[in-house]
Amino acid sequence: MVTGHDAAGRSVIASDGPAPQFHDRAIFAEVWNTEGSPTSITAAIDGEPNQRSLQLGPPPKGSIIRVVEMPAGHCSAMHRTRTVDYGIVLEGEVYLVMEGSETLLHPGDIVIQRGTNHAWDNRSAAPARMVFILLAADFSPELTATVPEMALVP
Secondary structure, three states: OEEEEOOOOOEEEEEOOOOOEEEOOOEEEEEEEEOOOOOOOOOOOOOOOOOOOOOOOOOOOOEEEEEEEEOOOOEOOOEEEOEEEEEEEEEOOEEEEEOOOEEEEOOOOEEEEEOOOEEEEOOOOOOEEEEEEEEEOOOOHHHHOOOOHHHEEO
8 A cells, every 4th residue: 555645635545555566586576666865755655666677775865665476385595685674573483694694584573784704594484574674774884895796696
């Protein structure tokens, strides 16, 4: 659901329905994104901003919110983005796999992902569902010197 404003400036429900963008890496629904921060709030919504080709990360200074359902046995590839991500486990269990460690997450657990190389691994017999809010970020010059550029996904 997306809220907006009518011509008189009153609050209205502008859109109510399923996310228009789904991807089958897992069940992957991009709910919304913004082009920058602060983002401009207009009276009308001129099309859904998520009706675009798949991008793992948000645009510069932008954000994305998406829901990912990982089937039983699903494991993502290791990846790193120039983002700060808020990952919230809604249902099931999933391992956050890092280069040197891993941890099992349960419903209600929250991960703050700060541009680290990682993977998601559902080793259970049931699906796992998470919501992710990705905020564009930049690496400090000191960290950039230690992060292989080829490992970064824009």
